[in-house]
Amino acid sequence: MSTHLNTFSSGPDENGHFGNFGGRFVAETLMPLILDVEKAYLEARDDPAFEDEFEYYKQHYIGRPSPLFLAARLTAHFGGAKLYFKRDELNHTGAHKINNVMGQALLARRMGKTKIIAETGAGQHGVATATACALFGMECEVYMGAEDVRRQKPNVDRMRLLGATVVPVTSGSGTLKDAMNEALRTWVAKAETHFYIIGTVAGPHPYPAMVRDFQSVIGEELRWQLEAFEGAGRLPDTLIACIGGGSNAMGLFHPFLDDEEVEIIGVEAAGHGVDTDQHAASLAGGRPGILHGNRTYLLQNDDGQITEAHSISAGLDYPGIGPEHAWLRDSGRVRYESATDTEALEAFALCSRLEGIIPALEPSHALAYTGKIIADLPADHIVVMNLCGRGDKDLEAVLPLLDEMGLLEV
Amino acid sequence: MSYTSARLQKLFDNLQQSERGGLGIFVTAGDPDRQTSLAILKGLPAAGADMIELGMPFSDPMADGPSIQAASLRALNNGASLASTLEILTAFRADDQVTPVVLMGYYNPIYSYGVDAFLSAAIDAGADGLIIVDLPPEEDNELCIPALDRGLPFVRLATPTTNDQRLPAVLKNTSGFVYYVSITGITGTAAVPRDLAAAAVKRLKKHTDLPVAVGFGIKTAEDVAAITSVADAAIVGSAVVEQIRDSLDPSGQATNATVENVLSFVATLATGTQRSAPAG
Structure with missing residues (x-):
């Protein structure tokens, strides 16, 4: 199941394994979606037009x-x-968060998705996602633990100003891990139309590799x-x-x-x-x-x-x-x-x-x-x-x- | 490859002979506490449950809606663990060797317990199968294959997003029965219309000889009747768990009404399982 990697930079293997780690431990309902994201990502990665577009926004928008x-x-x-x-x-x-968000937002657009879901803890990834959604005219829903909504009010205000809907998550302990659970639950229900922009090198394959590549x-x-x-x-x-x-x-x-x-x-x-x-x-x-x-x-x-x-x-x-x-x-x-x-x-x-x-x-x-x-x-x-x-x-x-x-x- | 437990085999044979659809009831082990949970479990067969899905509580149940999430947390807050789930099952089996019990949950508590140790303990406790939500066929080497090697069925979820290209892979190592998740979403949402469920079951039956149980969104005896008219069994979870929730005292502990409320609700659901009127 785990494949030996010849170099430290060549992972993951085709099933998303870094040695014994990584993989795709998700409900069946999500599997077809993450396979779609993977396919689209691999195509985009090899497409010079995608690279040019990403480069343009990196230079002129992110700075x-x-x-x-x-x-x-x-x-x-x-x-x-x-x-x-x-x-x-x-x-x-x-922050660095926008590097990844821009890459995934461009990928979502390329896949024809117009609605974006994201999770956020402190709100930095949420703000970056709300920003890219404003730029590309996409609908944006950000899942944030209710406790974090309270602690990070300035970022909640920024997201709202940027046109995003901030959804407070009260399940579990109301923090980042619960926000991620809730974003995954929402994605399962809205998969046809929505793209989930994960904010870090976690989640099921291909996210850890894709986010890393964008960063x-x-x-x-x-x-x-x-x-x-x-x-x-x-x-x-x-x-x-x-x-x-x-x-x-x-x-x-x-x-x-x-x-x-x-x-x-x-x-x-x-x-x-x-x-x-x-x-x-x-x-x-x-x-x-x-x-x-x-x-x-x-x-x-x-x-x-x-x-x-x-x-x-x-x-x-x-x-x-x-x-x-x-x-x-x-x-x-x-x-x-x-x-x-x-x-x-x-x-x-x-x-x-x-x-x-x-x-x-x-x-x-x-x-x-x-x-x-x-x-x-x-x-x-x-x-x-x-x-x-x-x-x-x-x-x-x-x-x-x-x-x-x-x-x-x- | 065909693996099934004797209890599951017998149940589906009996259902077929009596031209009746089965009723599967989901409860979370240890919800709201161990003693009450065991009392509910022991009462379920007489109330009309043909099969039990026993939830193994997990802190982060990402495919479950608010009702089952809350059930998990109630159980965990009252000291539930994977070990106590297996103890509850063992205690249930002391009185009931007929009703199939399938353990349902997420992989991490099992991985933490140790796959081999868990399989031995689950088989000893009298489990008839496993439904592990976050183990798709891509991760079959983790638990599915070891379970099948020990003769324990691994029941797979098929969903509306499982397309025809993917279906053979999903069904390949599935055994016992196929659990069709009738809606694209989490547990506890609206019921699927009967014609859609019928079409889905028909599609699955083209690919497998296994019985098909349908779950997610089934809440009433009418829903059960609609689903069991097109599938081998209907599974009700959130609506049962909500009966537990609604019977608790303000501090979240069980009351005298808890067991009775759940069992009378299940008895009502069971009225929906008569596929055709008895002859004569």
């Missing part, structure tokens, strides 16, 4: 390429390796951008990105998986600590299981019931992780670490003060872990971190906490 920026003051602050930021927070809508522009740009700074042929020594579902990380990592000399680190959200029951670190604190159409590492109890994730970052607050990450971890190609809520808050403040960049809470986790290792690395070592979102959305939640921690004083 790609996103800059590569030498974070000189943080580099000096840490006193070790050179730190670059891949600045995907400068994309239209303020890989991040790593592909980095290859040539770094050469402009550091000379021809120079590769980064270390790549670091935060992981919730893991789409920004897969986008950064994938083009470098077969460059063995590049060290790759994913940073999970440790919440109150991975040794507590309040975290979102599926790799550090979970075990393999099946949810939302794929096999991956999941937070679950002894009976195989999915448990709640916790992170201060709503974007990392998911009890699973993309199946390709599960495989990259087990194969040893990528190292997975974690950062706590508190560490992320400190990094959030530090980046704001030293670089004039207010990062989202999600990449603040990546920066927090970067801070733990970078001082011990030599000055000619190059670390590239994906600054995958901007932090304006987080201010309301973060400011009182920073105040308490004394990090707002000048």
